[in-house]
Amino acid sequence: MKALLRGTVVLLALALATLMLVAVLDLPMPTVQLPASVAANLAQSGVEHPVTAVLLNFRGYDTLLEIAVLLLALLGMLSVAGPQTAPKPALHVRPDPVLQALARLAVPLMILAAGYLLWAGAHRPGGAFQAGAVLAAAAVLLNLAGLLPAWSTPGRLLRLGLAGGFLLFLAVAAGLLVEAELLHYPPEHAGGLILLIEAGLTVSIGLILAGLFLLFGARPAAAAEES
Amino acid sequence: MPDSLFASLFDPLPWLIVLPLAWASLAFLLGPGRGGRLAITSLALQLLLALSLSEQLLNEGARIYPVGGWGAPLGIDLAADGLSALMLLLTQVVGLSLAIYARAYFAAEASAAATWFWPLTGFLLAAMNALLLAADLFNLYVTLELLGLAAVGLVAAGGGAAQAAAALRYLLVSLMASGAYLLGVALIYATYGSVSFATLTPLIAAQAPQAVWLAAGLMLLALMAKTALFPFHFWLPPAHGGAPAPVSALLSALVVKASFYLVLRLWLGGFAPLGAAIAWLPGLLGAAAIVWGSYQAIRAQRLKMLVAYSTVAQMGYLFLIFPLLAADGLAFQAGAMQAVSHGLAKAAMFAAAGVLIHATGQDSVRGLGGVADRVPLTLFAFALAGVTLMGLPPSGGFLAKWLLIDAALHQGQWGWVILVIGGGLLAAVYVLRVLRQAFLPAADASRFHPVPRLMEWVAFGLAAASVLLGLRGIELIALLGVGGTA
Amino acid sequence: MTPGLIYAVTGLLLFVIGAAGVVLLAHALRKILAFNLMGSGAFLVLVGLAQRTGGVDPVPHAMVLTGIVVAVAATALALALVRRLHVLQVELHAKDASVAETEDA
């Protein structure tokens, strides 16, 4: 039975792969040319980097919902872990002094790099996601070095930090309804509003991504007793 | 177009998405266990917004809303027509009722699930509304992920090993389906250079290379898996049957409907030129779902498992419409009516099951003896919801089946008629099984726990709505007609 | 052959490997790895095919950035569930064992 299932799945996978390869190799040219309209509207978007323009202006609504997904994943983890679990001890019981020295050196640089990425996003590759990811990486490194304790159930301030970026984004999106559609930036203010949103998002994305790692209280109870 | 000052501010459409997102994150800020009152107030407002949008659509016809002001294909459009309005109304009605129910439920039943229930529910309902208004394939991917993660979080919240295992299985199925859906989107974007419905529909009708067929297949299969259509139903009973009652009700009434809605939307819209060739497949799977789901419901030992398997069966009816879709719009109307009436009835049934389980202190069909004396209103609600599931007049379920039989007769496809009637009889068997147990004398009269009256009344209200829906058929079908999908 | 097409084909194969892995592999952690491979495959197809004639298309770039964040969110939630399940099962085993011991004594 098990072997039959295996065989069927492998055959199906091979068939799907063949079909897709054949289909992909004779695709016609796409009818709609979005890169051209991105370029044509870039001047009105408030930023010069096309990916940032798509991410925060042309398809900013996707990004708004995506931050909600991120916040939701954290919420899901909180609800799975339950409120009563103890915070997890730092991964290494005796932190490595080399790692500590490295972390002390690297973390300020990483925070600087995050600031640079945030600012650079308007003109060249970079932006809130990359900046937030670097901040999260800094937090993980600090935790591994034993310099930053893991979190338990987040307090009010931390919750504000986690949800703040999303709420700011949502408030800007809804505030624009006074004049026009949801998320319809006036071209003259688009650059400033996008930078404001990205700044908020950098902090929240950094905290949430770090939280995905640090906020896990469900260290096995049995394991904690053993070690 | 907005003609007066602030007209764009009072447009109900964007607020249906913004408001639940806002209260969900505010409920998170308020902290564990908080946010119930905020949720109920906001949901009442959302119901008004949905009503106002429906009225707008009836007066002015279907709408396109360009988020960001760019318009498709560069920007993302939202779209609202009769079908989305009807589903939005269902979502807000069920959401509001279950929010009221949940507040009483969590007050009566100290449960760890209450900790993050409100923000998770807020995001779930925001995802529902965003999905029902979406008109962009990639935007739909994001809303599907939002919906899926919220649902998984709710299943797992505060539960034990069984719930965690059910949630994990649900998550893996949901993620795999999302992956297949995303690959479909990638193939579509490669072929046409756009992901917006409005742009794609004429392009697919004009020319559909093999890649588009594959994409359509991947996306429809993914959505059927998310709808728990047989044989992808295996994740549903443990997830819906194991969660706390308000969560089960939300998932069975709304979440599985969302992916069905998308199948219908894609089938009637962009993929219409491709659908006709394979319409027998969903019909056949739907038939199998009716038989298998009913059989399992008839055999179930636990009350909530019975109700969950009944969902598997009832989702089958929704897919019977695909081989019958025709210009007369009968099958389309049948599908929409079935989605709405099952949504109300199943919310009522899970709400009633929650009351019965709380009252008897156990989740078993056999343990129901004596509940007819103790919680007669709830039992009546369960029976009324059963009337809708069986398809007896004047319920919404009756109207849906009537339309379906009418559509089948118009096309001379007799087989489906027998299936619809037979499915109703099978539903009668499992509903009557519960009622019969309930009227048996209690084994031990002292073991009943008191139940908040509010919970009973919510279950009754939802059940009554599902039955009375049939009397409002003309209005509902008029609303469905907006936008010309019918 | 453009790089776009090469990576799109790679993406298709990755997707199929990942999909088969999610279905066939037994361990939950492997399933999560396989799901991530599936996702990466779909991302490569999205960007690769859009750039199959050369040139750069920023729209799929933005979509994939969104997708990567969604994928890590889903992965974190899945891992949380696996760990929770593990803790509960270990507790369950411990309880079974202690019950067995008292019965023996």
Next chain:
Amino acid sequence: MITLSFDLLLALALLWSAWRALATPDLGRGVVMFIVFGLLMALAWARLQAPDIALAEAAIGAGLTGALLLDALGALRVGGQSGEPSAQRKDAP
């Protein structure tokens, strides 16, 4: 010509590391192969002229996901060998 062979080589390396991540008997090695896969993906994004994605993939796809996986693996191993969770296991009673 050189770039073409580089692309083909990278494509093969991606497929190989993906395969090893799933097929290596030792789960720990599988996770390490997955992190290698993530880094190779970042290279592929750079070749597709998508530096934004390359940055995000290296930091999130390989880095954070890798850290999460390693952490989870540690937690599962510490808790005892008996209870390896599998999604296919039936519900507890």
